[in-house]
Amino acid sequence: xxxxxxxxxxxGKAVPLRNFGLIYRRLRxxxxxxxGILLICALxxxxxxxxxxxxxxxxxSQIIRLGVALVAMLIAAxxxxxxxxxxxxxxxxxxxxxxxxxxxxxxxxxxxxxWLDLGIRxxxxxxxxxxxxxxxxxxxxxxxxxxxxxxxxLLAVMILIPTLLIASQPDLGTSLLIAASGVxxxxxxxxxxxxMLGLAVLSVPGAMVLWNFMQDYQKQRVLTxxxxxxxxxxxxxxxxxxxxxxxxxxxxxxxxxxxxxAQLEYLPERDTDFIFAVMGEELGxxxxxxxxxxxxxxxxxxxxxxxxxxxxxxxxxAGSISLTFFVxxxxxxxxxxxxVPVVGVxxxxxxxxxxxxxxxxxxxxxxxxxxxxxxxxxx
Amino acid sequence: MFIGRVVLASVVSILLLGTVVARLVxxxxxxxEVFAAQSQGNRVRIEAMPPIRGLVFDRKxxxxxxxxxxxxxxxxxxxxxxxxxxxQRLADLELIAAEDIPTYNELIDSGPRFKxxxxxxxxxxxxxxxxxxxxxxxxxxxFQPRLVRHYPHGEAVAHAVGYVGAxxxxxxxxxxxxxxxxxSHTGKTGVENSFEDQLHGDVGxxxxxxxxxxxxxxxxxxxxxxxxPSDESPAPGHNVYLSLDLDLQLxxxxxxxxxxxxxxxxxxxxxEILALVSAPKFDPNLFALGxxxxxxxxxxxxxxxxxxxxxxxxxxPPGSTIKPMLALAALETGATNLTRKTVCRGYFMLPNTTHRxxxxxxxxxxxxxxxxxxxxxxxxxxxxxxxxxGIDRMHYYLDQFGLGHSSGIDIxxxxxxxVPSREWKRSAFREPTDQRWYNGxxxxxxxxxxxxxxxxxxxxxxxxxxxxxxxxxxxHLVAAVEDPVSGERTLVSPTRLDDVRIDSEEHWDxxxxxxxxxxxxxRGTAWAVGGNAPYQxxxxxxxxxxxxxxxxxxxxxxEIEERLRDHALFISFAPLDNPRIAVAVVIENGSSGxxxxxxxxxxxxxxxxxxxxxxx
Numbered sequence: 001x002x003x004x005x006x007x008x009x010x011x012g013k014a015v016p017l018r019n020f021g022l023i024y025r026r027l028r029x030x031x032x033x034x035x036g037i038l039l040i041c042a043l044x045x046x047x048x049x050x051x052x053x054x055x056x057x058x059x060x061s062q063i064i065r066l067g068v069a070l071v072a073m074l075i076a077a078x079x080x081x082x083x084x085x086x087x088x089x090x091x092x093x094x095x096x097x098x099x100x101x102x103x104x105x106x107x108x109x110x111x112x113x114x115w116l117d118l119g120i121r122x123x124x125x126x127x128x129x130x131x132x133x134x135x136x137x138x139x140x141x142x143x144x145x146x147x148x149x150x151x152x153x154l155l156a157v158m159i160l161i162p163t164l165l166i167a168s169q170p171d172l173g174t175s176l177l178i179a180a181s182g183v184x185x186x187x188x189x190x191x192x193x194x195x196m197l198g199l200a201v202l203s204v205p206g207a208m209v210l211w212n213f214m215q216d217y218q219k220q221r222v223l224t225x226x227x228x229x230x231x232x233x234x235x236x237x238x239x240x241x242x243x244x245x246x247x248x249x250x251x252x253x254x255x256x257x258x259x260x261x262a263q264l265e266y267l268p269e270r271d272t273d274f275i276f277a278v279m280g281e282e283l284g285x286x287x288x289x290x291x292x293x294x295x296x297x298x299x300x301x302x303x304x305x306x307x308x309x310x311x312x313x314x315x316x317x318a319g320s321i322s323l324t325f326f327v328x329x330x331x332x333x334x335x336x337x338x339x340v341p342v343v344g345v346x347x348x349x350x351x352x353x354x355x356x357x358x359x360x361x362x363x364x365x366x367x368x369x370x371x372x373x374x375x376x377x378x379x
Numbered sequence: 380m381f382i383g384r385v386v387l388a389s390v391v392s393i394l395l396l397g398t399v400v401a402r403l404v405x406x407x408x409x410x411x412e413v414f415a416a417q418s419q420g421n422r423v424r425i426e427a428m429p430p431i432r433g434l435v436f437d438r439k440x441x442x443x444x445x446x447x448x449x450x451x452x453x454x455x456x457x458x459x460x461x462x463x464x465x466x467q468r469l470a471d472l473e474l475i476a477a478e479d480i481p482t483y484n485e486l487i488d489s490g491p492r493f494k495x496x497x498x499x500x501x502x503x504x505x506x507x508x509x510x511x512x513x514x515x516x517x518x519x520x521x522f523q524p525r526l527v528r529h530y531p532h533g534e535a536v537a538h539a540v541g542y543v544g545a546x547x548x549x550x551x552x553x554x555x556x557x558x559x560x561x562x563s564h565t566g567k568t569g570v571e572n573s574f575e576d577q578l579h580g581d582v583g584x585x586x587x588x589x590x591x592x593x594x595x596x597x598x599x600x601x602x603x604x605x606x607x608p609s610d611e612s613p614a615p616g617h618n619v620y621l622s623l624d625l626d627l628q629l630x631x632x633x634x635x636x637x638x639x640x641x642x643x644x645x646x647x648x649x650x651e652i653l654a655l656v657s658a659p660k661f662d663p664n665l666f667a668l669g670x671x672x673x674x675x676x677x678x679x680x681x682x683x684x685x686x687x688x689x690x691x692x693x694x695x696p697p698g699s700t701i702k703p704m705l706a707l708a709a710l711e712t713g714a715t716n717l718t719r720k721t722v723c724r725g726y727f728m729l730p731n732t733t734h735r736x737x738x739x740x741x742x743x744x745x746x747x748x749x750x751x752x753x754x755x756x757x758x759x760x761x762x763x764x765x766x767x768x769g770i771d772r773m774h775y776y777l778d779q780f781g782l783g784h785s786s787g788i789d790i791x792x793x794x795x796x797x798v799p800s801r802e803w804k805r806s807a808f809r810e811p812t813d814q815r816w817y818n819g820x821x822x823x824x825x826x827x828x829x830x831x832x833x834x835x836x837x838x839x840x841x842x843x844x845x846x847x848x849x850x851x852x853x854x855h856l857v858a859a860v861e862d863p864v865s866g867e868r869t870l871v872s873p874t875r876l877d878d879v880r881i882d883s884e885e886h887w888d889x890x891x892x893x894x895x896x897x898x899x900x901x902r903g904t905a906w907a908v909g910g911n912a913p914y915q916x917x918x919x920x921x922x923x924x925x926x927x928x929x930x931x932x933x934x935x936x937x938e939i940e941e942r943l944r945d946h947a948l949f950i951s952f953a954p955l956d957n958p959r960i961a962v963a964v965v966i967e968n969g970s971s972g973x974x975x976x977x978x979x980x981x982x983x984x985x986x987x988x989x990x991x992x993x994x995x
Contacts, residue, residue, distance in 0.1 A: 250415065326392050
């Protein structure tokens with residue numbers, strides 16, 4: 001309050017704006033980040049309205065979820081990085097226990113055991129999306145950079161435990177994203193380039209091992225990517241229809257709610273994993289480029305926050321959250337355009353669905369917390 | 380260090396995102412045309428619009444086959460929660476037959492869930508009223524209007540006009556599948572079948588927007604409809620005018636009531652068929668509407684075989700109806716002459732044998748010449764001359780009258796009949812002893828028994844050739860085909876066949892005089908029928924033995940007796956000096972040609988020549 005008073009003379013008549021800024025600062029909100037997120041969400045809601053076939057009930061339920069997620073973001077923003085860091089090991093441990101519980105007592109949905117009912121139904125894997133990078137950052141925060149071999153091994157185990165637990169649900173997409181969020185922390189912490197290249201080489205036999213662990217439908221998705229035409233009515237159908245939708249959209253699109261692929265149900269999962277194709281069909285190349293620009297802006301802002309952060313834990317965590325968000329965007333858009341196999345990753349902040357939205361915005365809340373608590377921390 | 384890594388990660392991210400952008404540019408800019416075409420092909424479905432089937436008229440313009448709106452009961456599977464229960468309740472209301480429920484279940488399971496399944500092709504007014512009250516209890520079930528083939532005088536013309544039935548897999552193999560997309564019925568028999576091409580018309584196409592499941596989307600609801608290709612209207616089928624005279628058909632149908640048999644009447648100078656009736660009759664509307672399994676098997680298993688078209692498929696021993704033709708053959712070949720007389724003692728024996736070939740009149744006809752032999756139908760006279768004619772020359776003449784081979788009528792399924800010859804016997808039998816022709820077989824062939832078979836249609840054609848003194852035309856039912864749009868009518872011109880080669884006009888005179896006296900001289904066999912006619916006519920009766928009732932068939936006593944009676948046949952033409960109509964009548968187990976078959980022929984001729992009860 002006192003700080004604000006000193007600024008008063010310079011602000012002149014812009015009292016409402018000043019008050020706005022005040023509220024922002026009090027709530028520890030990062031304006032540019034929130035602005036970018038809200039723009040993405042707004043664009044997402046516009047596309048979703050068309051993708052759910054103008055079903056108002058589904059559409060408003062998504063708005064409500066967005067509201068809940070924004071509240072989660074606000075709450076996360078209030079938790080100081082110090083507080084988060086102290087509670088990180090417990091959060092990680094708790095999340096791991098819940099994952100084990102899912103495997104033993106969880107509810108089955110669509111052939112996979114992913115849900116847990118503890119008063120509210122939720123997927124514990126969502127917790128791990130944040131808990132894994134936090135744990136990796138926690139482990140590295142008071143250690144000498146770059147990490148040593150033994151430390152890396154321990155980190156690898158920490159990341160692998162939840163990854164394998166989630167992979168066995170089975171939920172390959174989420175487990176890979178969670179592993180990525182942990183690996184990103186290690187990379188940011190200074191994993192030697194030589195080691196990275198070496199791992200890249202090792203990933204070939206690793207992929208072969210993974211192949212053996214994959215379910216038949218997952219193998220099919222990989223095979224389909226290589227040759228979608230081989231099974232046009234089966235596994236290849238999604239990719240073929242998705243490519244037709246995007247390609248037929250052209251530069252300017254067929255117009256909002258006028259995408260024939262989407263509206264006539266040729267495009268499967270049009271409101272969830274394949275919503276990017278709806279956008280490409282109805283809003284065209286310009287529409288999807290606009291969305292990608294917004295994503296780049298949000299990610300850029302996140303990385304800026306990471307660079308500005310004052311302690312190792314905050315830096316690593318902020319960097320990981322931002323880059324993981326990028327991984328989401330990339331995997332989904334690459335999958336929908338037929339560049340990578342269909343792995344079931346939603347388009348962040350746009351696809352229909354609640355849980356992942358809450359996790360995503362909670363992550364952004366952490367970014368805001370890191371940025372807003374920065375000046376208050378002693379050097 | 381950290382900043383360096385962030386920069387590195389950013390560079391990698393930008394590169395990855397660059398590939399996505401490059402991919403988007405590839406799909407949306409460079410390959411746009413390809414995908415735009417694919418998406419158009421995806422959503423536009425070509426829907427067939429079935430044409431309206433052509434009408435069938437008789438020679439006076441009476442409608443014989445038309446299309447009437449009817450209400451059918453439809454069920455949309457996806458809107459019905461409990462299909463079994465719904466079908467059962469519909470059966471309880473007698474809207475569908477309970478026995479057909481398994482068939483309906485199959486139909487419902489086989490198609491897409493949103494596509495209506497027809498349960499009942501025509502609801503009666505009562506059923507509609509019944510269902511209207513109960514409708515709220517049957518979500519997903521409703522009645523819909525459609526056009527149904529209707530035969531207003533169905534039973535009287537069933538065997539000539541034929542009927543349409545639901546398209547079967549077999550039909551689709553035979554017909555042009557694309558032209559029949561959307562068509563539900565096709566001609567199965569008669570003119571409906573043989574003139575299917577003209578009656579059906581051409582299918583139209585409508586472009587509709589459909590979703591991935593094939594469900595049609597209303598085109599006016601979205602801007603997507605703008606770029607649809609233009610539709611093509613269906614071309615209605617051509618109307619067909621038959622040479623049939625409905626009044627004759629109704630008359631013949633009434634006359635054959637309660638009997639098995641057939642009547643064929645034709646115009647001998649054109650070959651136009653004026654009447655073609657087979658009894659027992661059946662209702663062709665049952666086929667157009669669809670009937671229950673039990674109704675169909677009832678028709679099929681009826682021992683009287685109502686579906687069997689006796690007029691063109693029934694092959695009967697022609698009996699004495701061939702005697703006029705044989706008389707001509709005998710005169711032409713010199714086997715007899717107009718003055719030769721023979722004494723009929725009631726039987727005939729071949730030289731050096733003891734077997735007696737009996738005359739129908741046990742005490743004999745006494746002294747007979749050709750004229751009396753025809754007038755009184757003396758068998759012995761023809762027994763005698765048959766040996767001199769010989770079977771091969773008999774075949775030569777009868778063949779010219781159209782016996783023993785298909786007449787070429789414009790509906791399918793006719794029986795070729797049979798006129799035996801030495802050559803035929805050689806090819807028809809395997810054992811050398813069976814292949815030999817015996818004189819005794821010639822003797823019985825002379826009274827139209829033995830191997831000889833003819834259809835009522837062939838007998839009418841032969842009677843016609845007799846009437847015209849050898850000028851022959853191919854018999855046909857269809858007189859004209861009309862384009863309903865332009866109104867342009869194409870007449871079917873009569874096809875003239877080879878004349879019967881009879882060298883002497885005197886021979887014609889003699890034989891026709893004999894046939895005249897059959898009907899209009901006191902001693903003629905059909906004097907009772909033709910004696911009081913106000914016009915002159917010629918005729919010949921026939922009574923053919925039924926010798927082949929299969930022993931294993933189970934009939935009660937009365938039935939056996941009835942079915943062992945002789946077939947009654949009659950051929951005739953009138954007026955004598957300027958013939959306009961030739962008639963053949965066959966009554967199975969009718970006992971006597973002159974007493975049972977001849978009156979029917981007389982009634983037909985009276986009606987056609989303007990002397991009938993209800994004639995103007």
